Amino acid sequence: MCPAPLHETVPATTPAASLVFTTVLSHGPLTRAEVARRTSLSPAAVTKAVRPLMEGGYLVEDLDEGARPAIGRPANLVRVDGGRALFIGVKVTGDEIIGVLTDLCCRIRVARHMPLTGREPAVVLPALIAMVQELLVEADGFGVRVCGLGIAVSGDVDRLDGVVRYSPFLDWRDVPLADVAGTATGLPVTVDNDVRALTVAEQWFGAGVGLSDFALVTVGAGIGCGLVVHGRVVSGAHGVAGEIGHLSIDPLGPRCHCGNQGCVEGIASDPAILREVRAATGRPLASVAEALELARGGDPSAREVYARAGEAIGRAIGSVVNVLGPERVIISGEGLAAYDLFAEDIRTAFVRSAFGTAARCDLMTRPLPFEEWARGAAATAIQSFIGPHTYQD
Amino acid sequence: MCPAPLHETVPATTPAASLVFTTVLSHGPLTRAEVARRTSLSPAAVTKAVRPLMEGGYLVEDLDEGARPAIGRPANLVRVDGGRALFIGVKVTGDEIIGVLTDLCCRIRVARHMPLTGREPAVVLPALIAMVQELLVEADGFGVRVCGLGIAVSGDVDRLDGVVRYSPFLDWRDVPLADVAGTATGLPVTVDNDVRALTVAEQWFGAGVGLSDFALVTVGAGIGCGLVVHGRVVSGAHGVAGEIGHLSIDPLGPRCHCGNQGCVEGIASDPAILREVRAATGRPLASVAEALELARGGDPSAREVYARAGEAIGRAIGSVVNVLGPERVIISGEGLAAYDLFAEDIRTAFVRSAFGTAARCDLMTRPLPFEEWARGAAATAIQSFIGPHTYQD
DNA sequence: TTTTTTCATTGACAGCGGAAAAGAACACCC
DNA sequence: GGGTGTTCTTTTCCGCTGTCAATGAAAAAA
Structure with a gap:
């Protein structure tokens, strides 16, 4: 736990205040009435929750009185003062x-x-x-x-x-x-x-805002996955979850350091792609960027490696979607640099392996730089x- | 939603009362003090929650004053009156x-x-x-x-x-x-x-009591999976989750009606086992019971089919455990009749495919008859x- | 101007749950 | 056998929270 911060008290003390604050934080400037509707609190409760947060300077009245209703008194927008x-x-x-x-x-x-x-x-x-x-x-x-x-x-x-x-x-x-x-x-x-x-x-500030069930898949040096179920990030009973990097996709695939064969990470991570492109082309490539360049240049065996990687990622996502039925899967990570090369393969493999209504899941990419x-x-x-x-x- | 029941009012009206009631329901007879500790409510709150539930007849004082403390006033057990x-x-x-x-x-x-x-x-x-x-x-x-x-x-x-x-x-x-x-x-x-x-x-009355994260895998005519994450049953964003029957285990495996190849259900469900044993032995078996008998009798090709089924189940469980990190996996279903034949294979495949701390997960079986x-x-x-x-x- | 509609606020109020204290029921110890 | 200590349970009191109902505010519509 954090050592008791002498620095500053927590802005929201009561459950209702937290609810109001996080709602405004995630869903941008909102009118009080809108907050009440979204949180299913009474308007009065919202007013009472907002006041101390404003006095503390955490919330401010937004002067852009943007969305005024077609009829009736115009609403005042409230937003979090980031500064x-x-x-x-x-x-x-x-x-x-x-x-x-x-x-x-x-x-x-x-x-x-x-x-x-x-x-x-x-x-x-x-x-x-x-x-x-x-x-x-x-x-x-x-x-x-x-x-x-x-x-x-x-x-x-x-x-x-x-x-x-x-x-x-x-x-x-x-x-x-x-x-x-x-x-x-x-x-x-x-x-x-x-x-x-x-x-x-x-979940709070990005493509997961408002979703109670989604997954974030990161592709790069490793393959990772963050999960939100019932509006909460999943940590598993022992603090570990989302280890999709070692889902076994192909029992005959390359052996992985984890002891298994055909792990996603052994097929689609940057090191794996580099290794495979080297092996397939016989060239002494220095980095995955060169492998990417080669594939972009049209080298068929390099492209083949990327296609296999895409299929592995797509099937891994399919597994997650079959198990959890999330509303959205966000694909991200440095590996996205090669997205144009395997986007098609990811989607195809995903749709094929996602069973039934799972295919309703929204698959999107999001380039998230290292920062x-x-x-x-x-x-x-x-x-x-x-x-x-x-x-x- | 249920049509408003004129029959009977809900026993627990306030959150605290529900908490107390469900705690007593799942964790057997408990003393009030114990309930207070488990729910982190105050003892006073427990007393106040219990009274109306007792007046309604839902809770009763248990006369077996079983667990009295080594010292101090003996506790009164409270339990749900099932009748x-x-x-x-x-x-x-x-x-x-x-x-x-x-x-x-x-x-x-x-x-x-x-x-x-x-x-x-x-x-x-x-x-x-x-x-x-x-x-x-x-x-x-x-x-x-x-x-x-x-x-x-x-x-x-x-x-x-x-x-x-x-x-x-x-x-x-x-x-x-x-x-x-x-x-x-x-x-x-x-x-x-x-x-x-x-x-x-x-979750409420069986092997999942007290666990906030567990999975229930059913093996039989199909392969299913129920999930509890953060203490709540997972339904997915679209009402569908736990579809592990169509996780693809072996890209070269038998084609499944879902369009994919090597689904768990196409390898380890009762119909799949029957089909495979028939094919492997050439005998016109009428039911999976006969296939089971054949394997129990020592027929090597039948045993091989069961071993493959066990491996598929184990790997599917491994996938679930890698993704969610549950504390326990309960294996159940009619297919458990053959458990002695593939228990070893399930466990081996599970341990191999479960990554890292995932192997800490407790794997257990529970014969659950159709009732x-x-x-x-x-x-x-x-x-x-x-x-x-x-x-x- | 009056009415209507929606947003926001106020004050009264019910009720929930906590804190503290008292009471109850036992074991232990002298 | 009477203190003493310990734990469970209940009671009383109280603060606090969020709802309700009423009021005020600000605009469009009539």
């Missing part, structure tokens, strides 16, 4: 740390990248703290207090305790990140798995700043 | 209707089977209503009012409207079951998918009788 509070989000990757300073609406104000010389905690933690310090200095320039720090790390993360249980990618075990970062910076800290953090950002991952971390900080009563829908 | 209300659960299969009369604790008091001469609504609906009437007569013998009727049907069921959208097995489309049964019997009716209904029963499916339907009726505030955990 009221700042947050820092940090994403740790294998070779760099990405940090962003966002406002309360999770808009990025400053973004920073910092290369890493190693992956071990002894290297990463000081760099991370230095990054936060830098961003705190930046924040001074805005004259607004930083109210939370969110950190996103790949792997098995216990977000209640703020401990990285095991990150295969970083080779970390039981690193008490929240404690370390909290004592070093004095900020309330949230630590979460990177894909879950990105999912939170999409977005750090923004996801900030979103988790915002979420915990607002409080425990974070009902969606 | 206070009766419910009817009906499951419709292809060739028969199974009906049960249960008490408020979902214990079966009477079970009835009724063969069907056809599957079309014109045949099934009158038979279903006749079955309910019979059970209502039985209920008179107990001198207790029947407070709800639950109906379970396989396929795509809209449980809010009580309409069977599409049941491939019965070849039904848009059958307004709740309306028909409600007007014919005068009972409040709930209609739900059969696997979901069974999942509800397990249990009807009991599941009754469980949905009980759930809706108790009211909308049915928090689990």
Whole structure:
């Protein structure tokens, strides 16, 4: 848990206030009447919830009296004042740390990248703290207090305790990140798995707004998946969920380090694609970008590799959709750079493997640059700043 | 929705009362103090919630003052009086209707089977209503009012409207079951998918009690899966979820009627096993029971078919566990009759395909005879009788 | 200008659940 | 056998929350 923040009290104290606040936060400027309808609270309750939030400066009257009804008294729009509070989000990757300073609406104000010389905690933690310090200095320039720090790390993360249980990618075990970062910076800290953090950002501020069931699939160095069911991000009973990277797609496919054969990640991740294109063309390619170039140039065997990757991704999505029946699947990640190459294959494989009404699911892509991952971390900080009563829908 | 029941008011009106009631219902006789601890309500709130429920006769003081503390005042146990209300659960299969009369604790008091001469609504609906009437007569013998009727049907069921959208097995489309049964019997009716209904029963009264994330996998004529995430049964955005029967396990496997290849259902369902054993042995087997007998007798090709089925089931479970990270998977269904033949294969394939901590998931079997499916339907009726505030955990 | 419609606010009020204290029922200890 | 301590249960009181009903406000329509 975050060390009790002396910094600032939570804006929303009662369930109703949280509900109102998160509704306005996600659904843009709204009239009070509209908030009442969406939350099924009484208009009176909305008024009473809004007042203290306005006095605290978290909500402001929006002067654009945009949507006035055809008849009757015009409505006053209410929106969240993003500038009221700042947050820092940090994403740790294998070779760099990405940090962003966002406002309360999770808009990025400053973004920073910092290369890493190693992956071990002894290297990463000081760099991370230095990054936060830098961003705190930046924040001074805005004259607004930083109210939370969110950190996103790949792997098995216990977000209640703020401990990285095991990150295969970083080779970390039981690193008490929240404690370390909290004592070093004095900020309330949230630590979460990177894909879950990105999912939170999409749920509150992105393509998942208003949806109670959706999935976010990330394609890149690995294949990940964040899930929202019943309006809540899924963590699983043991803190791990959405591990679609090791769904076995093809029992005869390449052997994966996880011990299985034909995992999605062994077919469609960047390293796998690079390996396969190398093997298929015999060329000593240096990076997946070159493989991509080759395929774009029309090389048939490279294209074939991408087609297989697309099919694997499509089938993995089909599995998720069959199991959970989400309303939407958002495809994202660096791997999207090659989207034009396998979009067709993804969709075809998805439609074929999705059973029945599952095909009603809306499949969309969303290019999320690396800073977005750090923004996801900030979103988790915002979420915990607002409080425990974070009902969606 | 159920037509407003003149029959009986809902026992629990406030959220706290519901919480107390469902806690006592699922976790057997409890002391008030224990209820307070589990629900994190104050002891005073528990007392105040219990009183009206006792006056209504739903809760009773349990005279076995079993667990008294080592020191201090002995506690009074409180439990649900099952005899206070009766419910009817009906499951419709292809060739028969199974009906049960249960008490408020979902214990079966009477079970009835009724063969069907056809599957079309014109045949099934009158038979279903006749079955309910019979059970209502039985209920008179107990001198207790029947407070709800639950109906379970396989396929795509809209449980809010009580309409069977599409049941491939019965070849039904848009059958307004709740309306028909409600007007014919005068009972409040709930209609739900059969696997979901069974999942509800397990969640409240079975192997899922106290778990916020688990899966129920049914193996038999088809392969189904019910999911509980965050303490709630998953229905998906469009009312369909848990369709693991058409996860594609083997791209080169037998073609399935769904258009895909190598579906679990095409490998491990009873019809698939029968087909494969026939093909492998060349014998004209009449039923899956004979195939089972052959395999039990040691026929190597029959055993091979079962081994493949087990592997498919294990891998499907592995997929679910990778995606959702449940605490437990309950394997059930008629197909369990052959469990000794493929238990090992299921477990091996599961462990191999479950990634990382997913293997921490507890895999168990539970023989649920056909009456249990009807009991599941009754469980949905009980759930809706108790009211909308049915928090689990 | 009056009416109608919708939005927003106010004040009264019911009720829920918590805190604290009292009471109850036992074991233990001298 | 009477304190003492412990735990369970109930009672009383009280704050707080959100609804209800009524009122006021601001515009379009009549």
